Amino acid sequence: MIHKAYGYWIHEAGSPDPEPPLSGEHRFDVLIVGGGFTGMWTAWHLAQSDPDLKIGLVEAQRIGHGPSGRNGGFADAMWISFASLVERYGQGPALDLARAAERSVVQIGEFCEEQGVDAWYRLAGYVNVSTAPFQDDGWDKDVEAIRAVGIEDEITVLDAEAMKAICDSPAFRGGVHYRMAATVQPARLGFGIRAALLRSGVSLFEESPVTRIEDRPPGVVATTPGGRIKADRLVLANGPALAGHGSPLRQNVTLASSHMVITEPVPDVVEEIGWTGGEAISDCRSLLNYFRTTPDGRIAFGWGGGRIVAGARRFGRAEVDPEVIAGVIESLRTYFPALADRRIEYAWGGPIDASATHLPHVVSLPSGRAFAAFGYTGNGVGPSQMVGRTLASLVLDRRDGYGTLPFVEPVEALTKVPPEPFRWIGGTVIREAIGRKEDAEMEGRQPDPISATISRIPELIGFHIGR
Numbered sequence: 001m002i003h004k005a006y007g008y009w010i011h012e013a014g015s016p017d018p019e020p021p022l023s024g025e026h027r028f029d030v031l032i033v034g035g036g037f038t039g040m041w042t043a044w045h046l047a048q049s050d051p052d053l054k055i056g057l058v059e060a061q062r063i064g065h066g067p068s069g070r071n072g073g074f075a076d077a078m079w080i081s082f083a084s085l086v087e088r089y090g091q092g093p094a095l096d097l098a099r100a101a102e103r104s105v106v107q108i109g110e111f112c113e114e115q116g117v118d119a120w121y122r123l124a125g126y127v128n129v130s131t132a133p134f135q136d137d138g139w140d141k142d143v144e145a146i147r148a149v150g151i152e153d154e155i156t157v158l159d160a161e162a163m164k165a166i167c168d169s170p171a172f173r174g175g176v177h178y179r180m181a182a183t184v185q186p187a188r189l190g191f192g193i194r195a196a197l198l199r200s201g202v203s204l205f206e207e208s209p210v211t212r213i214e215d216r217p218p219g220v221v222a223t224t225p226g227g228r229i230k231a232d233r234l235v236l237a238n239g240p241a242l243a244g245h246g247s248p249l250r251q252n253v254t255l256a257s258s259h260m261v262i263t264e265p266v267p268d269v270v271e272e273i274g275w276t277g278g279e280a281i282s283d284c285r286s287l288l289n290y291f292r293t294t295p296d297g298r299i300a301f302g303w304g305g306g307r308i309v310a311g312a313r314r315f316g317r318a319e320v321d322p323e324v325i326a327g328v329i330e331s332l333r334t335y336f337p338a339l340a341d342r343r344i345e346y347a348w349g350g351p352i353d354a355s356a357t358h359l360p361h362v363v364s365l366p367s368g369r370a371f372a373a374f375g376y377t378g379n380g381v382g383p384s385q386m387v388g389r390t391l392a393s394l395v396l397d398r399r400d401g402y403g404t405l406p407f408v409e410p411v412e413a414l415t416k417v418p419p420e421p422f423r424w425i426g427g428t429v430i431r432e433a434i435g436r437k438e439d440a441e442m443e444g445r446q447p448d449p450i451s452a453t454i455s456r457i458p459e460l461i462g463f464h465i466g467r
């Protein structure tokens, strides 16, 4: 098994030749910091809106090699968070946002079609499955909230038999199928957007970490080790780094990690368990397992419960964590016993930027010249296209319905996370307690009272945990 930070998808897609780092002085209308999906989609929508706009995108490492090129490739609409959206924004605004997120999933497919990007886009829906009695009501709140706005065709509740017909695992007890979700090969998608940006005339700079930003009239100035950029508008799309020292949003973002493995091609197993429909699946644990197939019959399997990351430190156990990977492989083989003696070819991981609500937020910073998005909490692939469009609308002050979506909020309205080192210490203790509690429940045991109590702390202090 090859266990590295970058993982299978980037290897399979093949990294494109790098663009040169920033050197010398440059001037742009809009500067974007961060070359993940959020930054790239923002650049794409800006370039589509106004081909004369001078757009620069600066990436610390390689574009699309961060979490955006290494995730599970689940491109979900936001129905799986619909109850939380209604709770935060009210029914009408929540529905506007969910519909926009749904369009986002469709528009990713349209982009691939129009731009000739073979990102293995497959619109086959998403299934939440219960794998233990404590998960049996895992989807009730969302299903109720969706039905309360009169929507029936987005969701199908599945009994054990119907679940078996989608994917036959001895662990599965029933589930719910959300129609509007796709899977992609995330690195292929990322590299495809990167190529489209180059064709559209967007200036890309790689291996160029922004080390300093000055935001004062008449514009912004960003500095990297090799150069400086002046711009009228700034978009911060540097994801997990927004939790770090010097970030204007460090009080709003906390960092966890997620880890994945992928098998050798096992088309016979995929066939045998009847999982030929291409559905993305996750269980209903708070620290969830998620899994999908690929066109060549591999099974990719991930766990969203990796370690909490101190500050915004990268390239440690957030990306490569043998202990966590051993647990991921054990869960994979529990859910799919037919994989007992099949080879695992790759393992990898990456940081997850979490907000207190577990929902993405888009903010306009106090100067009015800078904008940012963060807090996808492991669900950025589908929504990032819509978030990029929203950021583009805010930058251009365009009244097209995106800049007024309810997740555009003033920074002051956002729930704060505790400062470091309390964020890391508290997060770690809670993560471990939830892990112990859910492991016990998975094995049909009563969780120990201390773990059960600590697991409830996030809820008591208004933090959302899990999807």
Ligand SMILES: Cc1cc2nc3c(=O)[nH]c(=O)nc-3n(C[C@H](O)[C@H](O)[C@H](O)COP(=O)(O)OP(=O)(O)OC[C@H]3O[C@@H](n4cnc5c(N)ncnc54)[C@H](O)[C@@H]3O)c2cc1C
Pocket: 033, 034, 035, 036, 037, 038, 039, 058, 059, 060, 061, 062, 063, 064, 065, 066, 067, 068, 069, 070, 071, 072, 073, 074, 075, 076, 208, 209, 210, 211, 237, 238, 239, 240, 241, 257, 258, 259, 260, 302, 348, 349, 350, 351, 352, 376, 377, 378, 379, 380, 381, 382, 384
């Ligand atoms: C293992 C794993 C599995 C996941 N599975 C899924 C999934 O199945 N579905 C889903 O929806 N989401 C999933 N996610 C989450 C998803 O990957 C993210 O929500 C999404 O990629 C966020 O995109 P982004 O552009 O905001 O951030 P990123 O992809 O993190 O991009 C930010 C970029 O900013 C760059 N940067 C940071 N600091 C600087 C700086 N100072 N100067 C310049 N550049 C900087 C970084 O190098 C990085 O390339 C998963 C994440 C992981 C790690």
